[in-house]
Each structure stands twice: as C-alpha cells, then as structure tokens.
Amino acid sequence: MLLTKLLSPAKTFHSISQVLCNTCNMSGGTKVMQHAQNLKFQRVKLREKNMKYVPGIINLQVLGSGAYGAPKSLYLFTDQSRYLFNCGEGTQRLAHEHKMRLAKLDSIFITQPTWDNLGGLPGLALTIQDVGVPEITLHGPDGLEQIFVGTRRFVVLKNLSVITKECVAYDKYEDHIISVTYVPLVSSQDSSNGPTDTSSGSPPPTDDSEDDIDYYDYETNQSQTVSQANKKRRHHSPPSSRNDSSPTKRPTPSSPASTTMSYICQLKPRPGALSLDKCVAHNVPPGPLLGKLKAGQDVTLADGTVVRSADVTEPDEIGPVFIVLDCPDESYLDSLLKESIFARYQESAASPDDIAVLVAHFSPPHVLSHPRYKEFMSKFPSSTQHLILNESNHCLGSVAVHKIQCKLNVLNKHIFPMLCDNGIPVIVDKESPIPPTPAPTTPTESSTDPPPPSVPLSPSLQSLMTDLVTDLASHYSGLDSNSVLPSSSEPTLIQARTLMKIPLRPRLPLDTSPPLSLDIPAYVRETLTSSPEFPDALSALKQSLEQEEQTPHTNNNGNNINSNNSNVDNDRETVPSEERRKFPEVTFLGTGSSIPNKTRNTSSILLRIDRSSCMLLDCGEGTLSQLVRLFGPRQLDDILSQLGAIYISHLHADHHLGLISLIQARARVRSSSPTRKLVLLAPKQIITWLNLYSARFQRIGHLYTLVPLSLFENHGQNRPPLDQDTISLLSSLGLSSLTTCLVHHCPNAFGVALTTLSGHKITYSGDTMPCDGLVSIGKNSDLLIHEATHEDELEKEARLKMHSTVSQAIRIGRDMFAKHVLLTHFSQRYAKLPRLNRDLNENVGIAFDNMRISLSDLPKLKHFYPALKLMFAEYQDEIEVRAMKRNLKAEVKRNQKADVKRKLSIESAEGKR
Incomplete structure (x- = not known):
C-alpha cells in the first residue's frame, strides 16, 4: 500500500534527481531567498495582467465573528485579490482551516489599534511571508506600524515589506477592484486620562531594558556551537540586519490612540457585456x-x-457600497453623528445606487444598543442589511477542533473532555433539521472536506455508535441555551458566523442558514471505521484503563498518588484525598510548534495547582480561544479569576503572542478586585515589547508584575536564597519551589521545575535541544513535559533549529529519573500524530490539544498509543510515504555527491599523468 502511494506521484526518480542536481550547491538561505524572489516576480506579473479586468464575482465573507475568544474579521475576496478588515488574534488559524488562501492578500484595514483588531497581524505576517506575498499594505489610524517595531525581535520579516498607508480623512485607497474612503471617528475623551503604568512594577523602557537580541541568530549562524551560543545568552547582540523589510514609518503617537477608522467601500463599476x-x-x-x-x-x-x-454593450454594472464601522464606546458617538459623509449612503442618498447595501458593525453590544447609535442606524433604509461582529455572537469558527476532540473522546471522555463551544449547530442524526455545510461554489473558499465513503457497520458497532452519538449529543444539548442565536427583532440585523457569505457581485440574496455544522454521527462513524482492527483496540484500551484504576501508583517520593501526601505543609493536610487525586491537573491548550494549524495550536499549558489556583506555561496565539472552547465562558471566568501567574519560557512568537489577550481577559474578570496583579514569570527582555504596546496602543502595564526568570536560575551551591516576598509569592501560587535553568535554544530561553505545596514536581522544557541543566533541575520529577518537535530521522534538522527529537526527549526523561514523560510541541507536519520509530515506553505519553490529565492518570497514557495509531491509520500512512520520499531524495543527493567526488578524483589522477 505504501509502495503504491509512493510511486503514484508524477515526479519520477529521474525528475527528483534533476531537481537535486540543480540545487545541490545552493545553501538553504540562498534557496529560500531565490524562492521568495521567484514568487514575488510571479505575483507582480499576475497582478499586472489582472489589472486589465474587473472580476465578475466578489464576495464579502465573515472570517471571525467577534465572539468571546474569536477574532472579528471580514474577508473580501475575488479571483484576483483579497482584502482583510481587522485581524484579531486567531485570524490565521481560521483562514488556514477554512482554506481562505492568503497568497493574494493585498491590503489589511484596521478600524481601531487594539489587540482585538490587530493581535493576529504578527502571526499573519509570518504566514503570508512563507507563501510568497512580497508586500502588504496596512490602512488605519496612525501608529499601526509600531506593532511591527515592537515585535521585530521575535517576528522576523525577511522577505515581506509592510507598508503603512497614511489615512487622511476622506482620502481614498483605489485599485481596479475597489475604492475605500477613510472616515476617522474621534473620541470626545482625552486618552491621557486612562490609568498610567507607573505603578505596574514594570519599568519604562530604558537603555538597559531595550531588547536588541536576535532570537533567531542560531538560524543564520549554524556553524556556531551550542556552548558558544550559551555564552551569548546574557549579553545583547547587535540589531538584526534582517529587518530591512520593516514597515515604512509615520510619526509615532505618544499615547494610545483615541481615533478609530471607518471605511466606506465601493466596488468599481464592471463594464457591460458585449451584445x-x-x-x-x-x-x-x-x-x-x-x-x-x-x-x-x-x-x-x-x-x-x-x-x-x-x-x-450592456450598461455598466454599478458597484455596490458597503460600510465598515467601529464605534468602540459612547465617547465616539458625537463624532459619528456629526459625520456628514455617511448621509450620502443613507436613505437621503442622491441616487438609489449610492445607498449602502451593507453596514458591518464592529461596535460592541453596549454601543449597538445605545439610543444614539440606533438613531444613526435608523437613517439607512430597510434595504440596507446590518452585519454584527462583536461579543454578542457565539461562533468561534472551528469545526476541526470539535471533530478531533469527538474522535479522541471515544477513547476516554475524562482525559479528552468534550468542548463547551456552543456556537456551531450540531447534527445528531440524518433527520436533523440543520443541514450539513453546503459544497462551496467558486470562488467561495471553504474547509469542508469531502465525506468519507460510508462503511456498513456490524450490529455490535452500530449499537456502540448509537451509544456514543447519544452521549455526545447529550453533552451539546446540555450547554447554555445560546447555541442557536435568537432571531433579531429587526429583519435587517444579521449575527455574524464564520464563513457567512455576502454576495456583492453578482448581487444575490443573503443565505442566513448556518454555514458550519458539527456532524457528530459522521465523526463517530469515521472513528469506528478508521481501521478494521480499531474496534478490538478500543475494547482492549477500555479494559486496560479499568485495570489501571485498580492499581496503586506512587510518586517519586514513594507516596501513593491517590492518598494524602505526608510531605506537605500543615495548612494543606486537611485537603480531601479526592482533591489530591485530581490536582495538580495539566491541560494542554497548544501542542504544535511555530504556527497554529487546525488541530494543534501553538504552545500553551494550563497547570491547575489546586482547587483555587492555576498558572499557564507559555501562551501562544489563540490560547484564550482554546480556553473559551474547552471551558465555556462561565467556567472560564472562574479559571481566569484563579489565574495567578503566566510563565513564558522564551521570546519566540509561538510561545507568547497570546499574552496580551489573557492579561486583558483576566483584568475584565477581576475588575472587582484589581489589587491582585497577574504575576508574569518571563525573561526580563519581554518588558521592551510590553512597554511599547502599553505606550502606543492600550495601557496594560498596571495589570501585571514582571518577575524575571533569572531570579530563580539554578547556580548550584552559589544560588542566593530567595527573599521572603518571593517565597510568599510562590506560596500564593500553590508552589513550594520554582527553579529555572538556561536551555539550548535561543538567547534567554529557560526550562523550569515546579514543586507544588502538595509535594508534586513538574518540569517543563520549553524549546530546547537535549540539555544537562534541565536534567539537573528536573531530577526525580513526577512529570516531565518535554518538546519533541522532530522525528528521530530528522535529528540534523532538529539540531539546526535547536529542538529535540522524540528519542532525545525520552532520553532526557530517563536521565532525570522522571516518573512520566509527556511529549509536546510537535512540528506541524505531524498535525494528528507524531511519527515514532518504535512503540512508546511504559512511562511516555503524547499530548494533544484539549487533553486534560491529573498526575494520578498518567500511568494510563501508555495504553493509548495502539488505538491512536489505528484511529489515525490513514494519516500514519501519509507521513510514512513522506518519510520514504525524503529518504529517497537524501539517497539521490548522497549518490550525486559521491559521483562528483569520484569524477574529481578521476580528473585529478589524469592531471597528474
């Protein structure tokens, strides 16, 4: 089967050899640069060709609905160009899942420079750079370029130019598809009246705290040894020369902006057809x-x-008008109502063709319900539709996350709990009134995968499927009763849902039926029929887990995990044994590396230390969204109120781009008790980025206290004792000790070992190559969470990027005598299951997003791998095929080099004659 797949591609052995022959003498960096230049050239030529034509099909589509935890984002697309309105955190993940291709993205329009609207820009920039977009233009209030100034050390734009457009009131951006008029709205309040950051405990930027470190220096200095790199970790490096593509600069605002930008958009007329x-x-x-x-x-x-x-010719087709409007709070209402330009597109318009067909409202619910805002909306005729993108919506937009969680839940409903996201309608049987997602029609872009062929089920499997579907349906029906949005009393008001499409050319009726749905029976059937051996493996797993429940297990101190630990403080001895069994509890929110994909988000782990305290280990982009999905808004409020600290292992983007949204979300929940700040345990260099954001965009410095990780660094016998304030801080987090060490990755990358007041020890590697320092601080851990970015055959690639392979991570666990090892941070080439060259050891498990496990459940993980391999059998075949192709290419390259050496040897011998 694998051989058939391997030989099926059109590329033959000879063609692969030819490709390698052409590139064997090129360095990796040169190939990347040349590839980027080729893509840029192709894009420019295609754009020149397309400018002669006005596209006949243009749609406006909802990417993010604005629900709590979801971005609010609109995507205007044609077969030639793409335009994005707002780019909140998580935008790129939804675009990837729903195949909203970003390669043709030209312009991004930002309404207000807040994290809700621009938090996805850094990650999106990295993604579109990788697909060959040569430049992107930002439109919006002054100072947008500062987002890339602040992130330039960990968002390195080597081949992407970011251009910031000066958006003067009533000026226009025009191309052959659209004309966009800038309409600024100004707050009546002075932004300087907000809270200052002087009490944050985090100093303002100074020469000492400026971060001029190149966090990707190891990628451009591959000859440098690990020991040489470690010597640099405490010193500043010269600024990276790779920021030549930095955004064009405008005057820098001295305080967070008090201006929001609205956009009046009109499609260019389309020439009439020849008769x-x-x-x-x-x-x-x-x-x-x-x-x-x-x-x-x-x-x-x-x-x-x-x-x-x-x-x-037929008459030209007049381009419809739509308006993108953002009124952040009541202080902008005066400016909105005084703005006369909107009257040209309301009921008082000079021509019916000028009346806006749609107004997209990014304004929050409390503004939308304000009498003065309603007065503004009433000036549009009934033919104008109003699209609402804000927190009143519930659609988080991801089907793929639910699908894989349903499949994993079949294995165990406690370790893989169902999600509490209720914004997507659920199909529970064939007679369900909610239809599946319709097949897309060009050029609509959708992620709907073709349904797998139906496989007849045996009576026993059919019975099992019925039980599983009933159980899953019961979960969804038990969620808060807002899964189906209430119909608005106003027929022109439309609650946004991800993938909702508004046809602009040709003008077609809006389809308000849910564009996404969760087909629970299909997910369960696909799981049960993934392999002929899977039902037996599932049955064996269930039996093993039942036996494991009856087996007592001890931690490395010799104490029964299920019983009270004697090595605890007196004030904790009264904790019930059931709580000791449950806590600490580890929940994986992101288990992928680099960029998010639809099944594995970037790094984040929720560590619930006890019933009243928790902390996060890293928080990649989209961490808040993951929390909302898993816990639901109500329980999440409890989690955020208990969140005492966020630990950031290092300053690569995929480990901390979710930080600002979490700081803000926690502040909203804890507004009644603002005195208890969030503790930020991070490399001290993070303060440069946070201070810049706080000064230029939104004031957040008063919401957290930065405690540098170097304070806890292991120096052996020379480590100074912690002061009483720090000890009290740890105790308030439920910890008796916290020890860090520098690891072998980028500058200022740390590993950490945590010991709870109940005596449990958990070590987290962050990103690193195998590191003796981590072994030292993690000795006798109950749990080691270690990155395993690459499979064993890619050890060279792992070394170049300073990551670990699966076997290296397992070996580190063995060297530190860790009782259990959980592997995480997998390359996104392993979206579902990493490739292993052998069965897992007794004490090793694989982490998945939304996996929740207590230490007492860790012995169960060894039983899951056989069923997982069968559940993802087809995917496993695919990665085996890729591995075989990779090995074939490597062999061709080795043979080529041998031929060259042989030829040179012959020529040298002939020359001596």
Whole structure:
C-alpha cells in the first residue's frame, strides 16, 4: 500500500534527481531567498495582467465573528485579490482551516489599534511571508506600524515589506477592484486620562531594558556551537540586519490612540457585456473589431460608419457600497453623528445606487444598543442589511477542533473532555433539521472536506455508535441555551458566523442558514471505521484503563498518588484525598510548534495547582480561544479569576503572542478586585515589547508584575536564597519551589521545575535541544513535559533549529529519573500524530490539544498509543510515504555527491599523468 502511494506521484526518480542536481550547491538561505524572489516576480506579473479586468464575482465573507475568544474579521475576496478588515488574534488559524488562501492578500484595514483588531497581524505576517506575498499594505489610524517595531525581535520579516498607508480623512485607497474612503471617528475623551503604568512594577523602557537580541541568530549562524551560543545568552547582540523589510514609518503617537477608522467601500463599476445581437444590428463583422468594442473602444466599419462601444454593450454594472464601522464606546458617538459623509449612503442618498447595501458593525453590544447609535442606524433604509461582529455572537469558527476532540473522546471522555463551544449547530442524526455545510461554489473558499465513503457497520458497532452519538449529543444539548442565536427583532440585523457569505457581485440574496455544522454521527462513524482492527483496540484500551484504576501508583517520593501526601505543609493536610487525586491537573491548550494549524495550536499549558489556583506555561496565539472552547465562558471566568501567574519560557512568537489577550481577559474578570496583579514569570527582555504596546496602543502595564526568570536560575551551591516576598509569592501560587535553568535554544530561553505545596514536581522544557541543566533541575520529577518537535530521522534538522527529537526527549526523561514523560510541541507536519520509530515506553505519553490529565492518570497514557495509531491509520500512512520520499531524495543527493567526488578524483589522477 505504501509502495503504491509512493510511486503514484508524477515526479519520477529521474525528475527528483534533476531537481537535486540543480540545487545541490545552493545553501538553504540562498534557496529560500531565490524562492521568495521567484514568487514575488510571479505575483507582480499576475497582478499586472489582472489589472486589465474587473472580476465578475466578489464576495464579502465573515472570517471571525467577534465572539468571546474569536477574532472579528471580514474577508473580501475575488479571483484576483483579497482584502482583510481587522485581524484579531486567531485570524490565521481560521483562514488556514477554512482554506481562505492568503497568497493574494493585498491590503489589511484596521478600524481601531487594539489587540482585538490587530493581535493576529504578527502571526499573519509570518504566514503570508512563507507563501510568497512580497508586500502588504496596512490602512488605519496612525501608529499601526509600531506593532511591527515592537515585535521585530521575535517576528522576523525577511522577505515581506509592510507598508503603512497614511489615512487622511476622506482620502481614498483605489485599485481596479475597489475604492475605500477613510472616515476617522474621534473620541470626545482625552486618552491621557486612562490609568498610567507607573505603578505596574514594570519599568519604562530604558537603555538597559531595550531588547536588541536576535532570537533567531542560531538560524543564520549554524556553524556556531551550542556552548558558544550559551555564552551569548546574557549579553545583547547587535540589531538584526534582517529587518530591512520593516514597515515604512509615520510619526509615532505618544499615547494610545483615541481615533478609530471607518471605511466606506465601493466596488468599481464592471463594464457591460458585449451584445452580439446589437453588433449584428449595427453590421459589425466578426473579427478584431468585436474585441475593441468589448474593451470600450469605438470602431469605424469599412463603409465609414462609426459604431460606439456604448451602442453595442450592456450598461455598466454599478458597484455596490458597503460600510465598515467601529464605534468602540459612547465617547465616539458625537463624532459619528456629526459625520456628514455617511448621509450620502443613507436613505437621503442622491441616487438609489449610492445607498449602502451593507453596514458591518464592529461596535460592541453596549454601543449597538445605545439610543444614539440606533438613531444613526435608523437613517439607512430597510434595504440596507446590518452585519454584527462583536461579543454578542457565539461562533468561534472551528469545526476541526470539535471533530478531533469527538474522535479522541471515544477513547476516554475524562482525559479528552468534550468542548463547551456552543456556537456551531450540531447534527445528531440524518433527520436533523440543520443541514450539513453546503459544497462551496467558486470562488467561495471553504474547509469542508469531502465525506468519507460510508462503511456498513456490524450490529455490535452500530449499537456502540448509537451509544456514543447519544452521549455526545447529550453533552451539546446540555450547554447554555445560546447555541442557536435568537432571531433579531429587526429583519435587517444579521449575527455574524464564520464563513457567512455576502454576495456583492453578482448581487444575490443573503443565505442566513448556518454555514458550519458539527456532524457528530459522521465523526463517530469515521472513528469506528478508521481501521478494521480499531474496534478490538478500543475494547482492549477500555479494559486496560479499568485495570489501571485498580492499581496503586506512587510518586517519586514513594507516596501513593491517590492518598494524602505526608510531605506537605500543615495548612494543606486537611485537603480531601479526592482533591489530591485530581490536582495538580495539566491541560494542554497548544501542542504544535511555530504556527497554529487546525488541530494543534501553538504552545500553551494550563497547570491547575489546586482547587483555587492555576498558572499557564507559555501562551501562544489563540490560547484564550482554546480556553473559551474547552471551558465555556462561565467556567472560564472562574479559571481566569484563579489565574495567578503566566510563565513564558522564551521570546519566540509561538510561545507568547497570546499574552496580551489573557492579561486583558483576566483584568475584565477581576475588575472587582484589581489589587491582585497577574504575576508574569518571563525573561526580563519581554518588558521592551510590553512597554511599547502599553505606550502606543492600550495601557496594560498596571495589570501585571514582571518577575524575571533569572531570579530563580539554578547556580548550584552559589544560588542566593530567595527573599521572603518571593517565597510568599510562590506560596500564593500553590508552589513550594520554582527553579529555572538556561536551555539550548535561543538567547534567554529557560526550562523550569515546579514543586507544588502538595509535594508534586513538574518540569517543563520549553524549546530546547537535549540539555544537562534541565536534567539537573528536573531530577526525580513526577512529570516531565518535554518538546519533541522532530522525528528521530530528522535529528540534523532538529539540531539546526535547536529542538529535540522524540528519542532525545525520552532520553532526557530517563536521565532525570522522571516518573512520566509527556511529549509536546510537535512540528506541524505531524498535525494528528507524531511519527515514532518504535512503540512508546511504559512511562511516555503524547499530548494533544484539549487533553486534560491529573498526575494520578498518567500511568494510563501508555495504553493509548495502539488505538491512536489505528484511529489515525490513514494519516500514519501519509507521513510514512513522506518519510520514504525524503529518504529517497537524501539517497539521490548522497549518490550525486559521491559521483562528483569520484569524477574529481578521476580528473585529478589524469592531471597528474
């Protein structure tokens, strides 16, 4: 089967050899640069060609609905260009899942420079750079470019130019598809009246705290040894020369902006079609004259008659108008109501063609319900539709996350709990009134995968499937009763849902039926029929887990995990044994590396230390969204109120781009008790980025206290004792000790060992190559959470990027005598299951997003791998095929080099003669 798949591609062994022959002498960096230049050239040529035509199909589509935890984002797309309105955190993940291709993205329009609207820009920039976009233009209030100034050390744009457009009131951006008028709205309140950051405990930027470190230096200095790299970790490096593509600069604002930008958008007219009947009536002969008439040129016939293009073509199709409006709070209402330009597109418009067909409201619910805002909306006629993108919506937009969680839940419903996201309708049987997602029609972009072929089920499997579907349906029906949005009393108000499409050309009725759905029976059937051996493996797993429940297990101190631990403080001895069994509890929110994909988000782990305290280990982009999905808004409020600290292992983007949204979400929940700040345990260099954001965008410095990780660094016998304030801080987090060490990755990358007040020890590697320092601080851990970015055959790639392979991570666990090892941070090439060259050891498990496990459940993980391999059998075949192709290419390259050496040897010998 694998051999058939391997030989099926059109590329033959010879063609692979030819490709390698052409590139064998090129360095990795040179190949990347040349590839980027080729993509840029192709894109420019295609754009020049497309500018001659106005596209006939243009749609506006909801990417993010604005629900709590979801971005609020609109995507305007044609077969030629793409435009994005707002780019909140998580935008790129939804775009990836729903195949909203970003390679043709030209412009991004930001309404207000807040994290809700621009938090996805850094990650999106990295993604579109990788697909060959040469430049992107930002439109919005002054100072947008500062987001890339602040992130330039960990968002390195080597081949992407970011251009910031100066958006003067009533000026226009125009191309051959659209005209966009800038309409600024100004707050009536002075932004300087907000809270200052002087009490944050985090110093303002100074020469000492400026971060000029190149966090990707190891990628450009591959000859540098690990020991040499470690010597640099405490010193500043010269600024990276790779920021030549930094955004064009405008005057830097001195305080967070008090201006929001709205956009009046009108599609360019489309020339009317050539009428052959009219051409015949005007005696136009077949031939090149028809092409000239179609292009809008008048022509002269052989008899001297002049035929005007307008006489033989249909009337031009007038471009519809839509408005993107963001009124962040009541202080902007005066500016909104005084703005006269909107009247041109309301009921008082000079022509019916000028009336806006749609207003997209990014304004929050409390503004939308304000009488003065309603007054503004009432000035539009009933033909204008109003699209609502804010927190009143519930659609988080991801089907793939639910699908894989349903499948994993079949294995164990406690370790893989069902999600509490209720914003997508659920199909529970074939008679369900909610239809599946319709097949997309060009150029609509959708992630709907073709349904797998139906496989007849045996009576026993059919019975099992019925039980599983009933159980899963019961879960969804038990969620808060807002899974189906209430119909608005106003027929022109539309609650946004991800993938909802508004046809602008041609103008078609809006389909308000849910564009996404969760087909629970299909997910369960696909799981049970993934392999003929899977049902037996599932049964064996269930039996093993039942036996494991009856087996006592001890931690490395010799204490029974299920019983009270004697080595605890007196004030904790009264904790019930059931709580000791449950806590500490580890929940994986992101288990992928680099960029998010639809099944594995970037790094984040929720560590619930006890019933009243928890902390996060790293928080990649989209961590808040993961929390909302898993816990639901109500329980999440409890989690955020208990969140005492966020630990950041290092300053690569995939480990901390979710930080600002979490700081803000926690502040909203804890607004009644603002005195208890969030503790930020991080490399001290993070303060440069946070201070810049706080000064230029939104004030957040008063919401957290930064405690540098170097304070807890292991120096052996020379480590100074912690002061009483730090000890009290740890105790308030439920910890008796916290020890860090520098690891072998980028500068200022740390590993950490945590010991809870109940005596449990958990070590987290962050990103690193195998590291003796981590072994030292993690000795006798109950749990080691270690990155395993690459499979064993890619050890060279792992070394170049300073990551670990699966076997290296397992070996580190063995060297530190860790009782259990959980592997995480997998390359996104392993979206579902990492490739292992052998079965897992007794004490090793694989982490998945939304996996929740207590230390007492860790012995169960060894039983899951056989069923997981069968559940993802087809995917396992695919990665085996890729591995075989990779090995084939490597062999061809080795043979090539041997041939070259042999040829040189022969020529040298002949020369000596």
